[in-house]
Amino acid sequence: MGRTPFQFEGDYAAVSQDEYKRRARDSRFDYAHRIEYAAMGWANQIGHAEFPPGELNKILADKDGRVPSHNAVNNHIRKAKGWGFIEMESNRRCLVLPMYHFQKGIGDRTCDEHGVRPYKRFRP
Numbered sequence: 001m002g003r004t005p006f007q008f009e010g011d012y013a014a015v016s017q018d019e020y021k022r023r024a025r026d027s028r029f030d031y032a033h034r035i036e037y038a039a040m041g042w043a044n045q046i047g048h049a050e051f052p053p054g055e056l057n058k059i060l061a062d063k064d065g066r067v068p069s070h071n072a073v074n075n076h077i078r079k080a081k082g083w084g085f086i087e088m089e090s091n092r093r094c095l096v097l098p099m100y101h102f103q104k105g106i107g108d109r110t111c112d113e114h115g116v117r118p119y120k121r122f123r124p
Helices: 017-025 031-042 055-059 070-082
Strands: 048-050 094-096
Touching: 017 031, 031 048, 031 055, 031 070, 031 094, 055 070
Parallel strands: none
Antiparallel strands: 048 094
8 A cells, every 4th residue: 555645744644534533522522622633533635624504513512412502612613723723714614724734635625614626727
């Protein structure tokens, strides 16, 4: 199995996105870490993790299944931003990982929430 070289220099390793999805749902972790885990678990090739309305709230449910309010999730996102886990443009609809923090070789390269679309080449 071939290895994809990392774009940036340094000590990098691959992770299981399924494991990070599991951790995002695990109420034993602090909410700011769970936000980071959700970003890692659902990130596409450009580090954007998009969620349908209310989905991130459901992922962050507590051990009794109580879903946090939008305001609570916004506060958790603010804390994760402050700790540098996610970029400042992150919100409940899309968590954005720092470019130096995440790289993925396959998957989508778009983000509806942030209006990111690949450039189309002009073909005469």
